[in-house]
Amino acid sequence: MTVTALKGFKDILPDEVHVWQRIERIARDIFHRFGFAEIKVPVLEKTELFVRSIGEATDIVEKEMYTFVDRNGASVTMRPEGTASVLRAFIEHGLHAKQPVNRLYTIGPMFRHERPQKGRLRQFHQLSVEVVGTDKPSVDAELMAMAWLLLQELGLSVSLQINSLGCPQCRPVFKEKLVGFLEGLGSGLCADCERRRHTNPLRVLDCKSEHCQQHYRQAPVILEHLCAGCADHFRATTDGLVSLGIPYAVNAFMVRGLDYYTRTTFELLTDALGAQSAVGAGGRYDGLVQQLGGPDLPGIGFAMGVERLVLLSSQQEAVASGNEPELFLVALGEAALATGLRLVHGLRSCGLRVAMDHEGRSLKSQMKQADKLRARRTLIIGDNELAAGAGLLKDMLVGSQETLPLPGEVAAWSAALASRFRQEQ
Ligand code: ATP
Ligand code: MG
Numbered sequence: 453m454t455v456t457a458l459k460g461f462k463d464i465l466p467d468e469v470h471v472w473q474r475i476e477r478i479a480r481d482i483f484h485r486f487g488f489a490e491i492k493v494p495v496l497e498k499t500e501l502f503v504r505s506i507g508e509a510t511d512i513v514e515k516e517m518y519t520f521v522d523r524n525g526a527s528v529t530m531r532p533e534g535t536a537s538v539l540r541a542f543i544e545h546g547l548h549a550k551q552p553v554n555r556l557y558t559i560g561p562m563f564r565h566e567r568p569q570k571g572r573l574r575q576f577h578q579l580s581v582e583v584v585g586t587d588k589p590s591v592d593a594e595l596m597a598m599a600w601l602l603l604q605e606l607g608l609s610v611s612l613q614i615n616s617l618g619c620p621q622c623r624p625v626f627k628e629k630l631v632g633f634l635e636g637l638g639s640g641l642c643a644d645c646e647r648r649r650h651t652n653p654l655r656v657l658d659c660k661s662e663h664c665q666q667h668y669r670q671a672p673v674i675l676e677h678l679c680a681g682c683a684d685h686f687r688a689t690t691d692g693l694v695s696l697g698i699p700y701a702v703n704a705f706m707v708r709g710l711d712y713y714t715r716t717t718f719e720l721l722t723d724a725l726g727a728q729s730a731v732g733a734g735g736r737y738d739g740l741v742q743q744l745g746g747p748d749l750p751g752i753g754f755a756m757g758v759e760r761l762v763l764l765s766s767q768q769e770a771v772a773s774g775n776e777p778e779l780f781l782v783a784l785g786e787a788a789l790a791t792g793l794r795l796v797h798g799l800r801s802c803g804l805r806v807a808m809d810h811e812g813r814s815l816k817s818q819m820k821q822a823d824k825l826r827a828r829r830t831l832i833i834g835d836n837e838l839a840a841g842a843g844l845l846k847d848m849l850v851g852s853q854e855t856l857p858l859p860g861e862v863a864a865w866s867a868a869l870a871s872r873f874r875q876e877q
Pocket of ligand 2: 709
């Protein structure tokens with residue numbers, strides 16, 4: 453019996469990895485344009501970190517975490533999201549002492565024990581960004597504009613929904629009203645909502661059941677219960693979006709699945725992935741750094757799901773990987789193979805992507821390989837060519853061919869060829 457991968461854990465095979473690389477390349481480029489620096493943090497953390505940040509009565513902590521006992525008896529968890537780990541590192545290394553506002557991003561795998569579906573895995577990947585040290589609403593708008601630009605440059609169309617969840621001053625008042633409303637509903641809610649109306653009442657509003665949602669149509673609306681500070685902040689955030697030309701819709705029922713959010717929350721949604729409609733989501737977490745034992749600094753962040761970006765990208769026209777060989781060297785016969793290996797190494801040393809066949813296959817079969825790899829050019833060397841001191845260079849894109857003198861000295865020849873190919877791109 454062969455051993456297979458775990459359910460919900462997916463291999464990313466060579467023929468799709470270029471879509472991943474393109475997404476990461478464009479994301480990094482945009483993050484750098486907006487002044488973000490990369491941070492890499494461990495995938496395994498003390499369980500307490502996530503319980504204290506994400507919140508005990510959330511889906512993630514209640515039923516989705518990969519938690520186990522380490523060999524020393526400590527409870528550890530495979531990170532289900534990035535913010536908690538990044539803030540833990542931020543506090544542990546006193547990054548706030550180096551500059552007042554820190555802009556950080558991280559890219560990597562997250563782990564949640566969910567029911568695997570298209571676009572929903574147990575190991576998935578996030579592009580995750582954080583701004584720590586400012587509560588200015590213009591930063592909220594700037595961050596959403598960055599997410600928007602990223603999706604635009606990826607060629608993906610999504611919609612932006614925003615809401616405000618208020619702050620520790622105004623949210624309790626709203627929560628009390630909501631609890632009162634939920635009590636008035638009697639029975640008839642789904643099992644999750646039944647439980648949550650006691651443990652985490654705000655979360656019921658996020659229920660996916662149409663039946664529950666019908667009950668909540670008359671529920672109090674958080675945006676009507678914001679204190680003056682939060683209302684001003686929300687207005688300034690939406691003004692910022694308008695001035696940057698970012699289209700958005702207000703969704704007063706969005707509450708998000710993590711407890712740490714305050715004020716601005718947002719989601720980037722698509723209708724092209726069935727039930728997995730969220731491509732990205734984020735929000736403000738003004739009390740969280742302090743709650744984790746750090747200084748009282750506000751923050752805001754978002755995360756995008758790479759698998760969902762990949763699925764959306766794959767629905768578009770096939771994109772060239774950009775990793776295709778610039779040259780495929782076709783060597784025919786023992787002597788040509790020996791020369792070919794030297795030439796290929798010289799060209800690769802000069803920065804060219806070069807492929808060749810080591811098996812001594814026929815001309816026809818090697819040309820087929822070159823086609824399959826979408827090589828831009830081929831260089832054919834056989835015994836006749838070797839004797840004449842020149843190979844046959846074919847440009848597969850333009851369709852032209854020429855005889856190319858073979859070198860006595862490989863390095864200079866390779867450098868000249870590399871610079872010629874660069875000009876032809
Ligand atoms: P959903 O409503 O789809 O469960 P979420 O609110 O749990 O999403 P977040 O915790 O905000 O998601 O994570 C941010 C993004 O990470 C999501 O918008 C989504 O694109 C992606 N994501 C979350 N969970 C998964 C998963 N199990 N598999 C693949 N991508 C995921
Ligand atoms: Mg979820």
